[in-house]
Amino acid sequence: MADITAAMVKELRERSGAGMMDCKKALAETGGDIEAAIDWLRAKGLASAGKKAGRTAAEGLVGVAVNGKKGVVVEVNSETDFVAKNDQFQNFVRDVTALALTTGEDDVEALKNAAMPSGKTVGEALTENIATIGENQNLRRMKSLEVANGAVVSYVHNAAAPGMGKIGVLVALEGDAPADKLETLGKQLAMHIAAANPLALTGDDIDPAVIEREAAIAREKNADKIAGKPADIAEKILKGPVDKFRKESALLSQAVVFDGKTPVQDWVASEAKAAGGSVAVKDFVRFQLGEGIEKQQSDFAAEVAAVSGVKQG
Template sequence: MAAFSASDVKALREKTGAGMMDAKKALEEAGGDMEAAVDALRAKGLATAAKKSSRTAAEGLIGVAVSGTKGVAVEVNSETDFVAKNDQFQDFVRKTTEVALGVDGDDVEALKAAAYPDGGTVADKLTDNVATIGENQQVRRMKTVSVSQGAVVSYMHNAVSPEAQDLGKIGVLVALEGDASEDVLASLGRDIAQHAAAMAPLSLDADGLDAEVIERERSIAQVKAAESGKPENVQEKMVEGAVKKYAKENALLSQIFVKDGKATVEEYVARVAKEAGASIKLVDYVRYHLGEGIEKEESDFAAEVAAAVGG
């Protein structure tokens, strides 16, 4: 018979912030001794990690890794930019990105459950990091790109250092399918990756743009067209023209290539392929900008200090 009750598990969870199963296991191992269970959770870093898990983590690092014709980008967040400069955190991001190369699909949960090089799982190491570094950290997302023949080229904008070009704030991978030489693909891939880093395309082509985003642009265009006072048939053309312009400017293949200034990215790729006497096609890409889409909390530092002192 258990030496503790459900209410004891509830009390331990409230006291430490640990998960239900972790709290139950700690009480079982401690023979129902509440304080011993608290100490056990603290020793394992579970109490600390759980308490910090609600804090917003919008800083951190993007990691990129390429092996053969496959590449992956991973975003790992922390609460402050200070942690991103921590050697332990950087090592975790780099090794987790390498682990991601062996994970099928873009499933973050599968990545967290995968074996970590130093033992345990990625999730285990993450929990340990939260406890030892003292900030909430999250493996937020990952994306894999690959080709059957050709190259996957990586580029990191704002890398953490010249020696660590695989970690930084904006990570890009470009997947080029084709039979061109390694040098041609590497050079072209880097040029396109730098373009993507600067121009922030939303999709590979117009068909890949989010339908909700297109409808929002359509609505904006309709309001502008109505304000013009022009005939309805003219307004319709204005709206369609505005939507097409938006799609062209936000799809990678149809953007004007920064390095050229005249040709689109798709046209430039075709030109390079022709000059090389080879086949080259841009089939996929990923651009991760650290923290994009995360709503950051505004904090009043003075108020936080006052509250801490008062508490």
């Protein structure tokens, strides 16, 4: 059996929102596999689907830039939040984001080779930043959106400076509604995306592997209900929670955060009608700083060890 460390319990607790002892038990049941432990907790009703997604695991800044019908979002990581407040680092993020808007592709390596206003490549400027600031930094990812007719609208949550912060969102709206109406609608929709963190535009767009995982969790969670049932009945029982997950995880079927009940698709249609034009949500992108990057451990591990009786390491 794998050794269960305090650091592992701490990570699972943060990602799942479950209690400390439940996390310890989940890790013991799954041989120390964090991802499997999250599924085990969810199957037991001790953790929610949304907890593991979007955990901030690194510092730095997410930058956004828009020019008419095109927008881009870029993530640049640093080791500490202190560096994210540094003028030199912020200027770098601002320049790189503006440059990314002109490249026409979502290739980080190509962006590193692009020339900045100073004449240095992005990669060279990044290396210089690391040397002068004294902390490791990384140009992690980028994504651009563009429409033929309409607007791309941006929103930054927890802004540290104009156009950069902890969460960056772009929304691509196709349509012929007035520009000011598109801007207002897009900003409201981007704020919803920042808060609700949808996985895809529609339920059918969600990664099949994610749906398969939800189905497996539903099967384990409802094992007693489907035991001995005919296959078609069991399938109907399991379909409910998976369909609910699809609905709550897809942007167009989510309830808008402003009223908690109207589906986004219906809300957009209503707003478009009021604006006197057509509007369709073509795509969106949401970057949350550090999501998916493992955090450095803190002294809280010692607290976990004291309470749960597991060793540190």
